[in-house]
Amino acid sequence: MALPELTQKLVESKLGTYCHNKIPAHLQQQLRLSFSFWSNCVTLFEEREVHDTPGEWTKMPIAQFRLDVVDGLWRLYCADLKRRDSWLHYQDVEPTRDFEVMLGAMDLDRSGVFWG
Numbered sequence: 001m002a003l004p005e006l007t008q009k010l011v012e013s014k015l016g017t018y019c020h021n022k023i024p025a026h027l028q029q030q031l032r033l034s035f036s037f038w039s040n041c042v043t044l045f046e047e048r049e050v051h052d053t054p055g056e057w058t059k060m061p062i063a064q065f066r067l068d069v070v071d072g073l074w075r076l077y078c079a080d081l082k083r084r085d086s087w088l089h090y091q092d093v094e095p096t097r098d099f100e101v102m103l104g105a106m107d108l109d110r111s112g113v114f115w116g
Contacts, residue, residue, distance in 0.1 A: 001069050003040055011042055011065075011099055018103050019044075034059070040067045063114055065102050068095070076102045078113040088113075 003011070019033035032047045044063040050056040064077040064087050073095035077087035090113065093105035106114040 001040055003037065003042075003067060007067065008037060011037075014099055014103065015042065015044070032057075033062075040069055041065065063090075063106055065099065071095075072097055074099055074102050076105055 002008075015035050019035065022033055023031055030049050033044065034047055035042055035044045042065045043061055044065075045059045046062050047057045047059050050058055061079040063079070066075045066077065067073070068075065074097070075095045076090040076093055078090050080086040080088045090105070090109075092109065092111075093102065096102070109115070
């Protein structure tokens, strides 16, 4: 089930601001953050310019936010780098209705699974 329209707009605003502010201006020509929606999930990607191919970018998944439509709680997942297209539940933050709590949890992470 897709995210409700109002929820999607709120996430676009909050995550768009987060992505814009996370990368220092002097690095934005080489590195950027983006996100996409699919069903009840929002996936955050890190994009880097391909070294030998100017103008071409490669995309790596960083985090996935999932809204449980039954209980209305967001849950945070980190990319499983050992298994392509697989996600691991990030257990250091409790499910919450507040999407911004998930963004803060990524910044507070000491294990390096998001920004290692």
